[in-house]
Structures are given as structure tokens and as C-alpha cells.
Amino acid sequence: MTTLVVPDYDAARAFYIDALGFDLVEDTDMGDGKRWLVVEARGGGRLLLAKAADDAQRSAIGNQTGGRIAFFLETENFTECHHRFVAAGVTFHEDPRHEPYGTVAVFSDPFGNRWDLIEPLKAA
Incomplete structure (x- = not known):
């Protein structure tokens, strides 16, 4: 499983499930606005969609691999x-x-x- 930092849980869930056709594995409320949101590509490959919690994490959204x-x-x-x-x-x-x-x-x-x-x- 790989963590992907996103700005919003619901927007990420909608894109990966509705647009890409990933399957929902788990969406658990962890309290304090945090969720354990896991999606899986058909055939394998899981993503933990993690909402950015601070400025450093927000600045990494979309650039977690330096543009690659x-x-x-x-x-x-x-x-x-x-x-x-x-x-x-x-x-x-x-x-x-x-x-x-x-x-x-x-x-x-x-x-x-x-x-x-x-x-x-x-x-x-």
C-alpha cells in the first residue's frame, strides 16, 4: 500500500472510485477529521488516501515525486x-x-x- 496525500477525502474518493474505477477497501472515521481511506486498483495496488494535515503536507500535494x-x-x-x-x-x-x-x-x-x-x- 502507498500513501497519497490529498487535499480532500471526498474528492479523492470520488476520483479514484468513480473516474478510475478503483474499489473501496475501507473508509473508517478515525476522529478529529481523520479517515482511514483505502482504495484498490482492480488487479491489485492499494492507495491510502491521506488528507494533508499541515502546510508541509499541503505543499506536497500533486508534487510528491518532484513532477515525475x-x-x-x-x-x-x-x-x-x-x-x-x-x-x-x-x-x-x-x-x-x-x-x-x-x-x-x-x-x-x-x-x-x-x-x-x-x-x-x-x-x-
């Missing part, structure tokens, strides 16, 4: 997944491209974190 791709979301059907994401309002920074390792396109979540949507090339 932060996450890689693999799919077995790039075209279908890409179309579904575009229809859900996901922002892509490029058209899909074919690389020696597979089909890929960079997108961002609403908080500025950059992702690769990738369909790896199948081994011969």
Missing part, C-alpha cells in the same frame, strides 16, 4: 480503459503512444499527481 510520473496503472485493454477515463473527465497530457514495452499515455489526477496508463506488450 508517480504511479503506473496497468490494463489489459488500453483502448477501452483510455476511452472510459476520457469519458469520466480524466485529464490526459498526451495522445496514446506505442513504445517497445507497450501502449502508454500520461494522465493526472485532479491533485496534480502524474500517472502512466499502460498496456504492457505481451511476451511472445
Whole structure:
């Protein structure tokens, strides 16, 4: 599981579940405005969506990897997944491209974190 700092629990939950199709694993009220909010990509890969608690954490939102791709979301059907994401309002920074390792396109979540949507090339 990886922690992802976000500005708002509900906005993060809506994006990852409604737009990307992640599954809700847990959403537990921890008191004092804190929640244990875990989502999971189909096929594995969990994110703990943690609301920023102070200025230092708020300043890291969307830049937790210094502008590099932060996450890689693999799919077995790039075209279908890409179309579904575009229809859900996901922002892509490029058209899909074919690389020696597979089909890929960079997108961002609403908080500025950059992702690769990738369909790896199948081994011969």
C-alpha cells in the first residue's frame, strides 16, 4: 500500500472510485477529521488516501515525486480503459503512444499527481 496525500477525502474518493474505477477497501472515521481511506486498483495496488494535515503536507500535494510520473496503472485493454477515463473527465497530457514495452499515455489526477496508463506488450 502507498500513501497519497490529498487535499480532500471526498474528492479523492470520488476520483479514484468513480473516474478510475478503483474499489473501496475501507473508509473508517478515525476522529478529529481523520479517515482511514483505502482504495484498490482492480488487479491489485492499494492507495491510502491521506488528507494533508499541515502546510508541509499541503505543499506536497500533486508534487510528491518532484513532477515525475508517480504511479503506473496497468490494463489489459488500453483502448477501452483510455476511452472510459476520457469519458469520466480524466485529464490526459498526451495522445496514446506505442513504445517497445507497450501502449502508454500520461494522465493526472485532479491533485496534480502524474500517472502512466499502460498496456504492457505481451511476451511472445
